[in-house]
Amino acid sequence: NAGVMQNPRHLVRRRGQEARLRCSPMKGHSHVYWYRQLPEEGLKFMVYLQKENIIDESGMPKERFSAEFPKEGPSILRIQQVVRGDSAAYFCASSPLAPESTDTQYFGPGTRLTVL
């Protein structure tokens, strides 16, 4: 039973470049959530997606950030023109049922983005 998979685990980018973070949910899970963890802080919700739909992106910055979860393939969190303040750990979680249920969110190992 593979868990939530994220790649790459570590990503280094220079200011102005693009960062693409991938997340493959657990088998059978169709709900994906992205969180950001800044150093010495807890996680902050960014976006919630179902297949081909963005349900809630209220936690995601309006500019430079976008997310998708296509019918086939992993969910992608894309950060354009990265700045140093984007350096953080980005975690993906998935759950099998509708979020109105009590279902637990299961987390991937995270992608640690460093912007030079």
Added chain:
Amino acid sequence: AQSVAQPEDQVNVAEGNPLTVKCTYSVSGNPYLFWYVQYPNRGLQFLLKYITGDNLVKGSYGFEAEFNKSQTSFHLKKPSALVSDSALYFCAVRAPTGGSNYQLIWGAGTKLIIKP
């Protein structure tokens, strides 16, 4: 505003002694409460959750947590600590109703150090 507080940045416990990691919350209605553990350079692992029912919840690795509605607390406990329990512990809450009830709201984390 909904929030979670973990009042201790760090907790030090001798191996074999009981441990408590504190969590209090501020959420309208009856919340769903979660504990996760994060080992260095790894993702978050689900430990336990409280949805309804018995206030004492048992989880993975011998951990348990007690829901106290009057004190709005959900402290994590273990009767006898192991050195391998050393990690970062996060408390999270989810409101059961409302438009953003799938968002997990996180505490800042408590570093647990178990000394041999």
